[in-house]
Amino acid sequence: MDAAIKNGLSSALIKRLDLSKNGKFDSMCEGVLDVAKLDDPLNKVTLATKLDDGLNLYRLTCPVGVLLIIFESRPEVIANITALAIKSGNAAILKGGKESLETFKVLADVINRILAEETKVPKNAIQLISTRGEVSDLLKQDRYIDLVIPRGSNALVRNIKDNTKIPVLGHADGIxxxxxxxxxxxxxxxxxxxxxxxxxxxxxxxxxxxxxxxxxxxxxxxxxxxxxxxxxxxxxxxxxxxxxxxxxxxxxxxxxxxxxxxxxxxxxxxxxxxxxxxxxxxxxxxxxxxxxxxxxxxxxxxxxxxxxxxxxxxxxxxxxxxxxxxxxxxDGFRYGFGTEVGISTNKIHARGPVGLEGLVCYYYQMRGDGHVVGDYLGGGGTRVFKHEKLNINHL
Amino acid sequence: MDAAIKNGLSSALIKRLDLSKNGKFDSMCEGVLDVAKLDDPLNKVTLATKLDDGLNLYRLTCPVGVLLIIFESRPEVIANITALAIKSGNAAILKGGKESLETFKVLADVINRILAEETKVPKNAIQLISTRGEVSDLLKQDRYIDLVIPRGSNALVRNIKDNTKIPVLGHADGIxxxxxxxxxxxxxxxxxxxxxxxxxxxxxxxxxxxxxxxxxxxxxxxxxxxxxxxxxxxxxxxxxxxxxxxxxxxxxxxxxxxxxxxxxxxxxxxxxxxxxxxxxxxxxxxxxxxxxxxxxxxxxxxxxxxxxxxxxxxxxxxxxxxxxxxxxxxDGFRYGFGTEVGISTNKIHARGPVGLEGLVCYYYQMRGDGHVVGDYLGGGGTRVFKHEKLNINHL
Structure with a gap:
């Protein structure tokens, strides 16, 4: 706060940076506990089909992968977003606004220490970057980063959307x-x-x-x-x-x-x-x-x-x-999602206020016993698929 | 086929273009009937919550919007993809390979005539384009086109991914x-x-x-x-x-x-x-x-x-x-999806063999009776949200 005042930031901005006022710090901590209470969104079986005797197909929820989260001044977003990323099993790279860098560093230290001491979450699962140059490098890494989540002004979101091939979850305008x-x-x-x-x-x-x-x-x-x-x-x-x-x-x-x-x-x-x-x-x-x-x-x-x-x-x-x-x-809270990652105006994946669900996707598991396509109709053989719906608790 | 032979296309390519052999035409028609038999993927309520007395929230499936579908020589894809697009309520712009242009035109005529005569689907819901120049123009229209689906070689898919900001559903490589x-x-x-x-x-x-x-x-x-x-x-x-x-x-x-x-x-x-x-x-x-x-x-x-x-x-x-x-x-058929839009190696929205589900998304309906946020805690008032789960058949 001293640095903010010394650098002559506007009083509105200083107010946004100050975690000590209006119960902001407590509600930030509360937010983390709220996320902890949410249902585990991972490894949920959402489809189970018996393709044939001994050959079963399951669809399971899984993390999206690596998130790049870019936000502006509000430092409490760090705690919230970190909690969401961990809960959903994603790795996250976080970039905060330069005005909240000091708060950001302290929070990141606490988060990394607690992760290392108290959990099995890998040490580098949550990472902090601090310069704009790093962001533009990262926006090019569409092979390694799976989703960008910008939280901030239209200008920020639009700039990110214009400068990356990575899918962006969020909205530039709210008209x-x-x-x-x-x-x-x-x-x-x-x-x-x-x-x-x-x-x-x-x-x-x-x-x-x-x-x-x-x-x-x-x-x-x-x-x-x-x-x-x-x-x-x-x-x-x-x-x-x-x-x-x-x-x-x-x-x-x-x-x-x-x-x-x-x-x-x-x-x-x-x-x-x-x-x-x-x-x-x-x-x-x-x-x-x-x-x-x-x-x-x-x-x-x-x-x-x-x-x-x-x-x-x-x-x-x-x-x-x-x-x-x-x-x-x-709003995610009003919708009953507990918390929100942001509000998406995209047409695919997740729309509107996005809760934890927006940070997971799914994959298919197939469990067989030596099954090959060549035995089936369409693959050269004569066997016919059964395609029987299984109870999702079957796995 | 005459033009293909006259232009000296390879025999492998000519074989792919020929709908009259190996029961291809019949199985193309069969494919359309299969799509007709699939469950309607639209307007399904996937979440229903009572936020407060008289204020209910519903999440419903809906079309993604406008699809741009680009495929190479196999002309039977037109019928299949058109059926999927209509079934899922999407508008589609189709671009086939130049080698199958004549077949493509005939099929597009049949499709447009039947749509106009027999259905309420708007006349221009399915459109045909035929030149590469049009494709590169369309790939720039990320405000109007919601999803690109390329069906063809790695080179085709990679080229499209490299030249658009519109989300691309598909895969370049299958390693x-x-x-x-x-x-x-x-x-x-x-x-x-x-x-x-x-x-x-x-x-x-x-x-x-x-x-x-x-x-x-x-x-x-x-x-x-x-x-x-x-x-x-x-x-x-x-x-x-x-x-x-x-x-x-x-x-x-x-x-x-x-x-x-x-x-x-x-x-x-x-x-x-x-x-x-x-x-x-x-x-x-x-x-x-x-x-x-x-x-x-x-x-x-x-x-x-x-x-x-x-x-x-x-x-x-x-x-x-x-x-x-x-x-x-x-494969979508083997997975029991009836048909497939393609196989996605994306990390969001749809993964693996994608059936009709990949062509729908969702939106939220809220039905109130004069409700305002200012009456609730967090918005300036004192009312508390109920967030009671409703039966999805409630709507």
Whole structure:
């Protein structure tokens, strides 16, 4: 902390670095104990098939391999991520932000000492690197590193994605949208949009775009929603047609909270008390807009009409699709995963808040007794496979 | 076929192009019907949790999105892959080899006509491209294409992996190894190694490296194994120490089947009647060799010693690890998946022979009734999540 102050870091950053305040140290330790309590994700048999007499196939969960985890200033991530990596049987190379290097070194020492003294985890299973040069070297090692997990700003994630062939688990943008349907309960809609925007605007699951069914524009409901946002000190970026026809009640008392939206505002993660607002013709149009503009993170519909809700739930191509609740629920802890590795907007492997499951994959074991393919149909012989499902406790 | 003959293609290639021989056309059609019979992989609820009263979370399977499938000459792949793509709800862009372009066009016409006339699948869900230039453009579209599936030679797969940021499902190399343990049953070992090498040497699941426990070297068992390979017309590439001390029985009658191995032979996919052979000290040494040299495809141990087998099954970092059976079993049909998209040596998403499951992922639905994070502990409120497991049929 002395070095941080001496180097003139911003007070926001210093606050993030300081583990001694707000029970951060205790909750970091708690987090490790929480991971210890999770079910062992490894060696679970997820498929068992008798191919033939004496020839059985099993699919078992296993670690992914070597993880490269890159994070920015928050030093408590080290403990959390290390616990997750060990629990899932992966080796991990950790790179923290330079601002938390000293804390990082102390934590890494503790972790390595405890691993060596108290466990059978190999000594170098968790490794620390500290320079940017090392990161760019490591990002080239797609033969030896199996998964990169960046935890930090969009810029960090985007930079990593652009500079490696190793799969990256995470998300660069969190452009979440909420569509308020013509059949929305306006009280719920108002509560949800204010929560989704203001509960933690810097979060990737905060809402950035508000689509309002055009039948609501100009109604009392419309005024209620925009007024609630203004009262919560949110600046609404309205498309020109909406700004021009702003209800008097709003233009008189809250004018500073309404500005004109640009095209770019609908592809933007504000991460602030700002939201882009646009009228939309139907639930179908909302789906089209969101699938084109969102970052496939989390999007919600507010409606009392079940058919419209189901259409939205089916039609949106995001890792989380919500009905009548805040996008802020997109979080591993809230989902009940105990902890999270991060939130993935990828289309394969793991999507949404990723718990331990995202750090494991699977492999096949086959156990035979001298079996060869040449004995079977298709391989030159006459035997036919039985393909009988076995109980997964068979192994 | 006329064009193929006129253009002087090799007879092996012409044979691959010809759908009219060896029941290829019928088995292509059969393959489509097999896919139709598979379980629908979509909209399966794989997790259901009550977060709180009226707030439920569901995880559902969904298509990956847009697939780019690139394959070489075998035209029957079109029908198979199209069936898989449609069954899994994905859109697909198909690029076949130029040698099968005419067949490809006819099949694509049939597919598009049937889709339009008989189904609700959107007209452009399956698209055909025909030039290499288009492929390199498409490989850059990582925002719009979610998964590339190359089916063809190592060179094709490697080239694609080197030229895209889109995840690639498949394998470049199939460097499979078999370790014959000191406690192997030599009859089983001989049968398995000959099958794994000669049943179909061009297959990615054919064995390329044979590791023999050093206690067996020079014994009658050793001679039996090498003789069986020579009788099957397999050339054994022996490390110098083995070649020098080749048993007389072999050096007299089979000398042309024994040559000196180079270092490179142990990193090579021969795809021919060749195998690299090396003595090895223990099951642990075999694990180390294989994890360093194999392509993480399929590797096997031959032993009657359960402890050694279990050590091998746990220690090898490949998508398939076998005990006392041929590596040639690594195949979607043999695994009982009905068909396969390909065999993946990736470490995430899907490994080994990949069936329809590899073409789906999942997303989360949350269904609430005006729920906001601000009401809960951690979000500023006092409510506590219930996180009760629901029956997956609850949705």
């Amino acid at each position: 979440c949208s909420i569509y308020i349907d013509e059949f929305a309960d306006i009280e719920k809609a108002t509560k949800i949009i204010v929560d989704a925007k203001t509960n933690y605007p810097a979060g990737c699951n905060a809402v950035e775009t508000l689509l309002i069914n055009e039948k609501l524009i100009g109604t009392e409901s419309y005024t209620t929603i925009l007024k609630a946002l203004a009262e919560a000190e949110v600046t609404s970026h309205l498309v020109p047609e909406l700004l021009k026809s702003l209800p008097k009640e709003l233009s008189s008392s809250y004018s500073k909270f309404f500005v004109e939206a640009t095209e770019a505002d609908f592809n933007k993660e504000f991460l602030s008390f700002d939201i882009a607002v646009k009228p939309i013709g139907s639930v179908t149009d909302a789906i089209i807009h969101i699938n084109q503009h969102s970052s496939k993170h989390t999007d919600a519909i507010i409606t009392e009409d079940k058919a419209n809700a189901e259409k939205f739930l089916q039609g949106i191509d995001s890792s989380g699709v919500y009905w009548n609740c805040s996008t802020r629920f997109a | 499979c190894s078999i370790y014959i343990d000191e406690f192997a049953d030599i009859e089983k070992a001989t049968k398995i190694i000959v099958d794994a090498k000669t049943n179909y040497p061009a297959g990615c699941n054919a064995v390329e490296t044979l590791l023999i426990n050093e206690k067996l070297i020079g014994t009658e068992s050793y001679t039996t194994i090498l003789k069986a390979l020579a009788e099957a017309e397999v050339t054994s590439h022996l490390v110098p120490e083995l070649l020098k001390s080749l048993p007389k029985e072999l050096s007299s009658s089979y000398s042309k089947f024994f040559v000196e191995a180079t270092e490179a032979d142990f990193n090579k996919e021969f795809l021919s009647f060749d195998i690299a052979v090396k003595p090895i000290g223990s099951v642990t040494d075999a694990i180390i060799h294989i994890n360093q040299h194999s392509s993480k495809h399929t590797d096997a141990i031959i032993t009657e010693d359960k402890a050694n087998a279990e050590k091998f099954l746990q220690g090898i970092d490949s998508s398939g690890v076998y005990w006392n059976c041929s590596t040639r079993f690594a």
